[in-house]
Amino acid sequence: MAMIEKVLIANRGEIALRILRACREMGIQTVAVHSTADVDAMHVRLADESVCIGPAAAKDSYLSIPAILSAATISNADAIHPGYGFLSENADFAEMVEEHGFTFIGPSPDHIRLMGDKIAAKAAVIEAGIPVVPGSTGAVRDADHALEIGKEFGFPVIVKATAGGGGRGMKIAETRDDIADAFHFARAEALAAFGNGAVYIEKFLTKPRHIEVQVLADNHGNVVHLGERDCSLQRRHQKLVEEAPSPALNASQRAEIGEIVSKAISKIGYRNVGTIEFLFEEGQFYFIEMNTRLQVEHPVTEAICGIDLVREMLRVASGAPLGFSQADIKFSGHAIECRINAEHPETFLPSPGKVGDYHAPGGLGVRVDSGLYSGYTVPPHYDSMIAKLIVHGTNRNECLMRLRRSLGEFVIDGLHTSIPLHQKLMEATDFINGDYDIHWLGRFVEKSNDSDDE
Ligand code: ADP
Numbered sequence: 001m002a003m004i005e006k007v008l009i010a011n012r013g014e015i016a017l018r019i020l021r022a023c024r025e026m027g028i029q030t031v032a033v034h035s036t037a038d039v040d041a042m043h044v045r046l047a048d049e050s051v052c053i054g055p056a057a058a059k060d061s062y063l064s065i066p067a068i069l070s071a072a073t074i075s076n077a078d079a080i081h082p083g084y085g086f087l088s089e090n091a092d093f094a095e096m097v098e099e100h101g102f103t104f105i106g107p108s109p110d111h112i113r114l115m116g117d118k119i120a121a122k123a124a125v126i127e128a129g130i131p132v133v134p135g136s137t138g139a140v141r142d143a144d145h146a147l148e149i150g151k152e153f154g155f156p157v158i159v160k161a162t163a164g165g166g167g168r169g170m171k172i173a174e175t176r177d178d179i180a181d182a183f184h185f186a187r188a189e190a191l192a193a194f195g196n197g198a199v200y201i202e203k204f205l206t207k208p209r210h211i212e213v214q215v216l217a218d219n220h221g222n223v224v225h226l227g228e229r230d231c232s233l234q235r236r237h238q239k240l241v242e243e244a245p246s247p248a249l250n251a252s253q254r255a256e257i258g259e260i261v262s263k264a265i266s267k268i269g270y271r272n273v274g275t276i277e278f279l280f281e282e283g284q285f286y287f288i289e290m291n292t293r294l295q296v297e298h299p300v301t302e303a304i305c306g307i308d309l310v311r312e313m314l315r316v317a318s319g320a321p322l323g324f325s326q327a328d329i330k331f332s333g334h335a336i337e338c339r340i341n342a343e344h345p346e347t348f349l350p351s352p353g354k355v356g357d358y359h360a361p362g363g364l365g366v367r368v369d370s371g372l373y374s375g376y377t378v379p380p381h382y383d384s385m386i387a388k389l390i391v392h393g394t395n396r397n398e399c400l401m402r403l404r405r406s407l408g409e410f411v412i413d414g415l416h417t418s419i420p421l422h423q424k425l426m427e428a429t430d431f432i433n434g435d436y437d438i439h440w441l442g443r444f445v446e447k448s449n450d451s452d453d454e
Helices: 013-025 042-046 065-074 091-099 109-116 118-127 143-153 176-194 251-268 298-305 309-317 396-409 419-425 440-453
Strands: 006-009 029-035 049-054 079-081 157-165 168-173 199-203 209-217 223-235 238-244 272-281 284-291 334-341 366-370 385-393
Touching: 006 013, 006 065, 013 029, 013 042, 013 309, 013 366, 013 385, 029 042, 029 065, 049 065, 065 091, 079 309, 091 109, 109 118, 109 284, 118 157, 118 199, 118 251, 118 284, 143 157, 143 176, 143 199, 157 176, 168 176, 176 199, 209 251, 209 309, 223 251, 223 298, 223 440, 238 298, 238 419, 251 272, 272 309, 298 309, 298 334, 298 366, 298 385, 334 396, 334 419, 385 396, 396 419, 419 440
Parallel strands: 006 029, 006 079, 029 049
Antiparallel strands: 157 168, 157 199, 209 223, 209 272, 223 238, 238 334, 272 284, 334 385, 366 385
16 A cells, blocks of 8 residues: 655645645645745645745646656655646646656546546446437537537537636537537637637536536445535536535435446546536436546535545545445535635626735534635735635525524625625525526626616
C-alpha cells in the first residue's frame, strides 16, 4: 500500500482548506501552493508548509504543471490532491503526477480522459447501461448535418462542446432557423475556450431537474453510491444552491438510479470519487456528463451520509479498500448548500476587495467552508465563490428554518455578496415547496430585479 504522509494541495480557497482539514485529522502533513496574489490566504497560513508557484494569473501558477510538480518535488510530498477546477480534470496532469512518482488523489488518467470528452463519455456510459439524452452519435460535421439532426430529434435542441465545462460552448437552437448560428457559435466558443471545436447535439429538455449521483470506488472492485444531489437551482448553467436528497425523487426512483450508476461504475472499472450528472424529466433520467473529481457541492452528501469524502479519497488513493458496503450507508435527514459569491446580488458583477468585519454563522447543523477572515483581500483573479454555507436538519423544512437563521447571522462587510439573493430565495414559494427546474432560478432573478426597480 502506498503510504501517504504528505499531500500537496494543488488548489486554493475553500477547497484547499477543506482538503487540508481532512489531511490534518488523519495526521497527514500538508503542503499549500499559492500564487503571489494568495500569500495571505488562509490555506497558506494553516498548511504545514507552503510554496509560491508563480504570479497571480492562474495559467502561470495554479494551472502550471511544471510549477506544481517542482513544488511537490522540493517539498518531498507523496501525493497530490487537485481539488476541483484548475488541473483537476486534466488527464495529462494526472499522468505526469504519476510519472513523477507521486500518487494522484483521484481517478486514473484514462478515466479522466474518457469522461473529459463528452462524446466518448456518452458512448461509454450507454455501453454500461446508463440512459442518455437523445441526440447525435458522435460529432456534428457542419451546419447542414446539424439541421438534419435537429429535424430528426425535433426542436428545440442544444449544441454542446465535447470538451465543454463550466457551461461554456453550449447554445440552444429553438427552431430550424437558429441551428446554423447555434452550431457556429458553440463551435467558435469551444475552440476559443478549450482548443477543441468538436460539438454534438442533444434534444433540449424544457423543464428538467439537474440530479447527480455521487459514487465512491476503491482499487479492489468495491463500488458504492452515496445518493443524489439536486442542483437544479442554476443561473447561466452555474449552480447556486444544492440539496440532498432531491425533493423530486421517490424512494424507488432513488434506489433505481443508484443501482444503475453503481453497476456502470463497476463495469467501467472507475476508482476514487466521481459524479454522474443527469437531467430528470417526467420520471426519466438522462445522463449529461460525468465529473471525475470532488465537487463543490460534496458537503450536502457528507451531511446526510456522515462520510468524509476527502478522507475516503485519501484512503482509496493509498490503496485501502472501502471500509463500508452499500448496506452500511444510512441516509439521515436533509442538507442544503448555498454558494456565496463575491458579486453583486442583482447585476452579478464580481466584487473582489478587502473584507471588513467578518462573522460566520454557527450552531446546530451549520457548516461554513470558507477561507475568509476579517482584513483578507479577495483577489480579482479567480472564481468569485468565497464561502459555502451548508445546513443539515432532520427534514427539508428544518433546513429552510436553519438557512434563514444562519444567512441572517452571516456578516461579510466590504464586499457585495450573494447573501441577499439567498435570503430572497428562502422566502420564494416555489423554492419552499421544492418545486423548481433548471430554468426556474433565471426567471426568479429577473422577476425580483424587476420588482426592485418599481
Ligand atoms: P458543463 O460541463 O459545461 O457543466 P453540462 O453538460 O453538465 O455542461 O450541462 C450544464 C447545464 O446545462 C445542465 O445542468 C443543464 O442546466 C444545461 N443542459 C445541458 N444539456 C441540456 C439539455 N440537453 N437540455 C436542457 N438543458 C441542458
